[in-house]
Amino acid sequence: MITSEQTEKVRGWFAGRLPEDLFEELAEVVVDREEITVIGRIPPPRQAEGVSDTEREAAVQGRVQEFRERTRETRMGIAREAEHRFGRKVSWGVLCGAERALFTHVAAPVMTRLRQPERRVLDTLVASGVARSRSEALAWCVRLVRRHEDDWLTELRTSLEHVQRVRAQGPDAEAP
Structure with missing residues (x-):
C-alpha cells in the first residue's frame, strides 16, 4: 500500500517540476505500485452562449486532443524523469470542463x-x-x-x- 506521505512526495515533485503554464491547476495525482497518474485542469474552449451540447462536447474533445498533441514532448520528458525517480510508469490525463480524459494508463x-x-x-x-x-x-x-x-x-x-x-x-x- 502506498502511504499518503509517499503520495504527497510524488504530488509535490510534480507540482514543482511541471511548467507553470502546462495546466491551470494540478488537479489530481494518484499513485499505486505500478503507476503514477497525473491529471491537470485545462481551460475549456470559449464558445458563444446557447451552443448545443453536441457542439460543446465536440469542442471539448478538440481542446483535449490539441492539448495532448501540443504538450506530448514536454510530458514525455517529465515522465521519463519521474519514472527514473519513483520507479513507476507515468500516465497523463486532463479535466476540461466536465470532461475527464486519460491519455494513457497502465493495464496491470x-x-x-x-x-x-x-x-x-x-x-x-x-x-x-x-x-x-x-x-x-x-x-x-x-x-x-x-x-x-x-x-x-x-x-x-x-x-x-x-x-x-x-x-x-x-x-x-x-x-x-
Whole structure:
C-alpha cells in the first residue's frame, strides 16, 4: 500500500517540476505500485452562449486532443524523469470542463485464485455477454465495486497508513 506521505512526495515533485503554464491547476495525482497518474485542469474552449451540447462536447474533445498533441514532448520528458525517480510508469490525463480524459494508463495483470461460487459469477457475466472473458468479467466487477465504494474503504486505507506508521517506529526503526 502506498502511504499518503509517499503520495504527497510524488504530488509535490510534480507540482514543482511541471511548467507553470502546462495546466491551470494540478488537479489530481494518484499513485499505486505500478503507476503514477497525473491529471491537470485545462481551460475549456470559449464558445458563444446557447451552443448545443453536441457542439460543446465536440469542442471539448478538440481542446483535449490539441492539448495532448501540443504538450506530448514536454510530458514525455517529465515522465521519463519521474519514472527514473519513483520507479513507476507515468500516465497523463486532463479535466476540461466536465470532461475527464486519460491519455494513457497502465493495464496491470493481476493473478487471483477463485473458488467455484466466484468463478460462477464470472462465467455468468461471460455467458450473458457482459464480458468476453473471465478476465474482462473480473475487471467489470472491480469497476462496479469502485463505483459503489463507500466510506469504509477510505477508513480502511487510513487504518493501514496508521499501522505502517506504527511499524516504522518499531525496534527496527533507525534511532534519531
